[in-house]
Structure formats: C-alpha cells, structure tokens
Amino acid sequence: MHLRQVTACPQSASYTTHRRRDGRLAWQIYVCQRHRRFSGWSVPGNLRRIADDDPPVQCGTVHDHRPQGEIIVSHIEGWMGVTGHWSDGAAPDDWRDHLRAAHSYLYYIRNERLAALTEHALRLAAAGMVNDVLMLLADAETAAAHG
Numbered sequence: 001m002h003l004r005q006v007t008a009c010p011q012s013a014s015y016t017t018h019r020r021r022d023g024r025l026a027w028q029i030y031v032c033q034r035h036r037r038f039s040g041w042s043v044p045g046n047l048r049r050i051a052d053d054d055p056p057v058q059c060g061t062v063h064d065h066r067p068q069g070e071i072i073v074s075h076i077e078g079w080m081g082v083t084g085h086w087s088d089g090a091a092p093d094d095w096r097d098h099l100r101a102a103h104s105y106l107y108y109i110r111n112e113r114l115a116a117l118t119e120h121a122l123r124l125a126a127a128g129m130v131n132d133v134l135m136l137l138a139d140a141e142t143a144a145a146h147g
Helices: 067-080 095-108 112-128 131-144
Strands: 002-005 014-023 024-031 061-064
Touching: 002 067, 002 131, 067 095, 067 131, 095 112, 112 131
Parallel strands: none
Antiparallel strands: 002 061, 014 024, 024 061
C-alpha cells in the first residue's frame, strides 16, 4: 500500500470513499465534511460516514493499493494536471512514457518547479528506483497541498 496526502486540510476525516477494480480495493480516501466531494476522488454511491470509534485519520489521506505505475500516472494526470495530447503517444500502462510526456509539457509551459521535479523522477526511474519516484511525487503533492 502507498500512502498519499492530497489535501492540506487539518481536520479529521468524517467520511471515507473508495474505488474497487477487479473485485479488489484500488484506493480509499478519508475526507472531512467540507471535502466529501473532493474532485477526482469522489465516488457516488459509496461515501460512508466514519464511526466514532474508528481511529482518527487526517482529511485527504489516501491508502492507494494500485500498481506503482498506475499511481505514478495518477500523480501526473490528477495532481500535475498533465493530460490530453501531451500524453496521447504514451502507452496506457507505460508510466515512464507518461512521465517523459509530462516533463516535456511542463518544460514547454515553463513550469520550472514541476519540470525539475519530473526530471528528477526520470533520473530515478532510469536507475530503477520506482519506490523513490513514488515517494518523490507523493511528497511533492503533499507539499503543494500545504501551499
């Protein structure tokens, strides 16, 4: 499981929602009242109120059970917002292609911070350090959420 923090909200979560794929849990997010319909993470029909005796969890905490490559693409498309023709040539299951396309796009639009981040992630990927790519992207996403 990969742990992510996708909001800077200091509140404790009041709700949880999840997505299943092929009968297995893909991810589960914990959110407060204000963020219960958080864009990109809201799944209609399965929002559940957290029981009072459940352990407290901070709003925006995601337990991500998807394959590593799918999580990396989720960071690229969701948090970084790199979608569309920039990633059209990338194979759906080739996260390295998506990362290269994101780097090209971010460099093109002169987003120096994210271009540098994706360049670092590409170096880690070339060295076979997939877990480090995940950690780099998750830490950057959390930092961005905290402003």
